[in-house]
Amino acid sequence: MGVITLVLILLAAVLAYTVIWVHHRRQQHAVFSRIGIPYVPPHLIYGSNHILRGSGKMTIDVIGQWLQQYGKIFGYYIGWKPTLVVADLDLIKTVLIKDFHNFSNRPKLVINAQPVVNTLVGLRDQRWKDVRSVLAPTFSMVKMKHMAGIMNEKINVLMKIIEEKSSNGENVEMYSIFQGLTLDVISECALAMKTQCQQKQNKDEMFKAVREFLKNAINPAILLALYFPYFASLMSFFSNRLALSGRMTRMIIDHLKGVIAVRRQDIDTRSVDVLQLMLEAAESRYQGNEDDKVWIKHKLLTDEEIIANAWVFMLGGFETTANSLTYTAYLLATHPEVQQRLYEEVCNVTKESGKVTLTYEDVQQLKYLDQVFSESLRLYPPVVTFIMRESADDFKLGDYLIPKDLSILVPIWQIHHDPQYWPDPHTFDPERNVSK
Numbered sequence: 030m031g032v033i034t035l036v037l038i039l040l041a042a043v044l045a046y047t048v049i050w051v052h053h054r055r056q057q058h059a060v061f062s063r064i065g066i067p068y069v070p071p072h073l074i075y076g077s078n079h080i081l082r083g084s085g086k087m088t089i090d091v092i093g094q095w096l097q098q099y100g101k102i103f104g105y106y107i108g109w110k111p112t113l114v115v116a117d118l119d120l121i122k123t124v125l126i127k128d129f130h131n132f133s134n135r136p137k138l139v140i141n142a143q144p145v146v147n148t149l150v151g152l153r154d155q156r157w158k159d160v161r162s163v164l165a166p167t168f169s170m171v172k173m174k175h176m177a178g179i180m181n182e183k184i185n186v187l188m189k190i191i192e193e194k195s196s197n198g199e200n201v202e203m204y205s206i207f208q209g210l211t212l213d214v215i216s217e218c219a220l221a222m223k224t225q226c227q228q229k230q231n232k233d234e235m236f237k238a239v240r241e242f243l244k245n246a247i248n249p250a251i252l253l254a255l256y257f258p259y260f261a262s263l264m265s266f267f268s269n270r271l272a273l274s275g276r277m278t279r280m281i282i283d284h285l286k287g288v289i290a291v292r293r294q295d296i297d298t299r300s301v302d303v304l305q306l307m308l309e310a311a312e313s314r315y316q317g318n319e320d321d322k323v324w325i326k327h328k329l330l331t332d333e334e335i336i337a338n339a340w341v342f343m344l345g346g347f348e349t350t351a352n353s354l355t356y357t358a359y360l361l362a363t364h365p366e367v368q369q370r371l372y373e374e375v376c377n378v379t380k381e382s383g384k385v386t387l388t389y390e391d392v393q394q395l396k397y398l399d400q401v402f403s404e405s406l407r408l409y410p411p412v413v414t415f416i417m418r419e420s421a422d423d424f425k426l427g428d429y430l431i432p433k434d435l436s437i438l439v440p441i442w443q444i445h446h447d448p449q450y451w452p453d454p455h456t457f458d459p460e461r462n463v464s465k
């Protein structure tokens with residue numbers, strides 16, 4: 030066979046493959062037209078991801094623009110993957126509450142990223158339910174009360190730093206301060222790790238590692254797997270090697286393995302952190318009736334799941350809390366009358382209890398604080414593209430028959446700023462949240 034023939038055969042093969050690929054991708058991009066839902070016309074490779082993340086606009090603004098253009102229910106594609114945006118409150122209620130049995134999963138992870146797959150964010154179906162039912166009591170009121178001491182200790186550090194800076198006439202950069210506070214609290218409460226992120230801002234190893242992790246959080250392997258799903262397994266392989274060897278994840282995993290080993294030997298430990306609660310919840314369950322109890326032989330959570338979930342609590346709680354505290358501080362600074370009223374509420378409660386620090390019970394009495402914080406979360410919700418579900422089966426949602434496996438996004442930012450539900454939505458007004 031001559032060289033030319035070989036080249037021609039190769040070219041024909043590439044051409045045939047491209048034609049099949051394009052046909053297949055068009056089929057994947059036909060979901061919304063098939064069910065009659067308006068959609069953003071997709072680019073063959075990127076879907077609409079290049080607009081969502083590459084147009085220089087914020088994702089929430091792009092979604093807001095599409096909502097105006099296409100209405101309260103529309104679709105877009107990320108690579109091949111269809112996502113249905115639902116901004117209609119009745120339909121959202123169907124998905125999140127009424128028919129939760131059909132929507133209990135978040136969309137499948139595009140690549141099997143470790144350690145996310147073993148966390149509440151990555152687990153699916155019955156395993157998510159099981160792990161969630163073991164972990165939920167960890168955050169009960171009684172358990173939280175025990176952790177209030179740790180929180181107060183860290184807040185005292187924060188107050189000292191602010192006092193020092195303001196008495197020296199220095200500006201206080203609230204975002205880093207709150208990042209430090211949040212990380213110190215979560216590290217000790219969830220990871221049983223004592224950090225000094227507030228005092229040593231740029232020197233604390235954990236603080237540096239977490240910031241580094243978040244800076245590189247957009248994983249190109251995920252994008253590649255979305256554009257070309259055949260690469261997903263290969264991408265999982267490389268991504269896991271990189272992620273697990275990443276400084277922050279490695280630090281957390283190594284530390285937790287050590288603490289778990291120590292705590293298993295010292296069964297009388299008095300620790301009150303989430304890690305300890307997970308260890309106890311994972312192992313201390315009975316099975317059978319009252320008279321005939323037997324220890325469950327298998328653990329309710331594997332060590333891998335305990336470590337992965339401690340890791341996800343750290344990530345899930347860090348930026349969310351630091352952001353919402355920062356925005357709340359900003360809103361208080363720009364609304365001195367609200368600040369004054371809140372200050373008086375706190376003074377009244379501490380006067381009654383006669384203590385300088387607030388207990389868990391004291392905080393429950395701070396009704397105005399609840400109004401202020403809820404309004405701050407409405408105006409500046411820190412999590413805007415994470416409320417997602419996947420349909421387990423074909424499902425009649427409103428007028429549309431949506432297919433199994435379809436991803437659904439609740440556009441929380443737009444709902445929080447919709448004048449239909451919130452008159453004058455851009456105004457900060459804690460009075461909206463007066464409990465009736």
Ligand code: HEM
Binds near residue numbers: 350
């Ligand atoms: C102001 C602070 C926070 C905000 C605004 C926030 C927001 C959210 C939202 C919107 C979700 C998705 C809920 C859904 O899909 O229905 C979520 C889930 C989650 N958050 Fe937070 N969060 C905050 C603090 C925290 C903290 C402190 C932790 C850890 C201790 C945490 C851990 C998680 C976890 C593990 C999930 C997944 C739960 C599951 O699937 O079972 N979050 N959060």
